[in-house]
Amino acid sequence: MNQKDAGLDITIFFCQRFDKDQDTNRRALEKELGSKIKFFPLPCSGRIEPLHLMRALETGADKVYLLACQEGACRYLEGSIRARKRLAYTQGLIEEIGLEGERLELINVTPENHMTIDELARELLAREATVSLSPIKAVISNEY
Amino acid sequence: MITGERKPLSEIKEMVAPFKKILVVGCGTCVAECASGGEKEVGLLASALRMDARMEGRKVDIKELTLDRQCVFEFIDQLTDLIDQYDAILSLGCGAGVQAVAEIFPEAVILPALNTTFIGETKEAGLWIENCRACGDCKLGVFAAVCPITRCAKGLFNGPCGGSKDGKCEADANTPCAWQLIIDRLDKRGQLDLLQKIYPPADWSRQQGKGPRKIHREDQEI
Numbered sequence: 001m002n003q004k005d006a007g008l009d010i011t012i013f014f015c016q017r018f019d020k021d022q023d024t025n026r027r028a029l030e031k032e033l034g035s036k037i038k039f040f041p042l043p044c045s046g047r048i049e050p051l052h053l054m055r056a057l058e059t060g061a062d063k064v065y066l067l068a069c070q071e072g073a074c075r076y077l078e079g080s081i082r083a084r085k086r087l088a089y090t091q092g093l094i095e096e097i098g099l100e101g102e103r104l105e106l107i108n109v110t111p112e113n114h115m116t117i118d119e120l121a122r123e124l125l126a127r128e129a130t131v132s133l134s135p136i137k138a139v140i141s142n143e144y
Numbered sequence: 145m146i147t148g149e150r151k152p153l154s155e156i157k158e159m160v161a162p163f164k165k166i167l168v169v170g171c172g173t174c175v176a177e178c179a180s181g182g183e184k185e186v187g188l189l190a191s192a193l194r195m196d197a198r199m200e201g202r203k204v205d206i207k208e209l210t211l212d213r214q215c216v217f218e219f220i221d222q223l224t225d226l227i228d229q230y231d232a233i234l235s236l237g238c239g240a241g242v243q244a245v246a247e248i249f250p251e252a253v254i255l256p257a258l259n260t261t262f263i264g265e266t267k268e269a270g271l272w273i274e275n276c277r278a279c280g281d282c283k284l285g286v287f288a289a290v291c292p293i294t295r296c297a298k299g300l301f302n303g304p305c306g307g308s309k310d311g312k313c314e315a316d317a318n319t320p321c322a323w324q325l326i327i328d329r330l331d332k333r334g335q336l337d338l339l340q341k342i343y344p345p346a347d348w349s350r351q352q353g354k355g356p357r358k359i360h361r362e363d364q365e366i
């Protein structure tokens with residue numbers, strides 16, 4: 001079953017340099033899926049902090065993507081490398097509490113890929129769901 | 145700067161297990177610089193503990209606060225109106241911070257979430273190295289500002305030991321030989337003659353053997 005049909009809440013942090021019209025392009029998908037998808041544009045993927053990823057999971061995301069440029073193709077040279085390391089560090093933190101590391105995933109977008117952010121997101125949503133609904137979200141639903 | 149590393153989550157969980165309302169308190173000074181106890185790390189730890197509790201079906205209330213300094217009363221005082229609302233304070237300060245908070249609030253449970261590690265410097269982003277043992281008898285002036293007690297694995301005052309290779313320590317091939325650094329620097333400064341002298345062992349009575357050390361200055365009193 002793909003991630004959309006599995007009803008996963010997806011959060012996407014992304015380098016906004018992929019798509020200069022990201023602000024407009026993501027609107028339709030946001031309207032269509034409502035709170036099932038959340039986009040967080042970053043000036044560079046290297047601006048991601050482990051805390052951003054943790055907060056996304058804590059507030060109910062089942063799967064969090066970080067879309068970065070290919071290493072070596074980052075406008076700020078080291079942003080994609082930092083993004084990779086910070087995501088890996090956060091995976092270690094969530095594995096400590098028993099959450100699967102694969103709930104956080106780094107996607108390196110190739111420079112030749114001229115897809116808009118909504119096209120990229122739809123492609124991710126169409127991927128096979130490799131994680132189930134987050135056990136954290138289930139508790140949030142019961143609490144509120 | 146005093147450095148620290150976060151304790152394993154399992155150890156922290158065991159400490160906080162009896163408590164339902166916990167305040168995670170960071171320190172915005174040394175341990176923030178070494179990315180172990182500042183505002184970001186407070187957020188990460190609190191977030192991890194909240195998620196962990198949810199996954200295990202435990203109800204806990206975990207809040208966050210970062211003081212500018214956890215070892216100075218004027219900053220710790222921010223806790224005065226809050227502390228009664230919590231069963232325990234989980235401190236991401238260094239050992240001095242934890243004890244300073246506990247001194248002011250002796251009836252509160254103050255728990256350490258960090259292992260205080262050493263006095264050191266930020267060598268580069270993500271790398272901190274120890275370079276001072278706070279021996280109380282500083283000899284950096286004669287050793288070209290390289291501390292042989294801290295940076296020489298053998299702590300030699302009259303080195304080198306002869307075991308270094310390619311300028312690296314024989315005890316750890318990734319560590320520069322402190323005595324190579326001392327000699328190179330003194331040579332550049334034309335001060336190699338400083339090494340003609342035999343230096344007696346450090347006066348360790350200034351560091352230990354008399355309990356906690358104190359610095360008292362009347363001119364700083366209010």
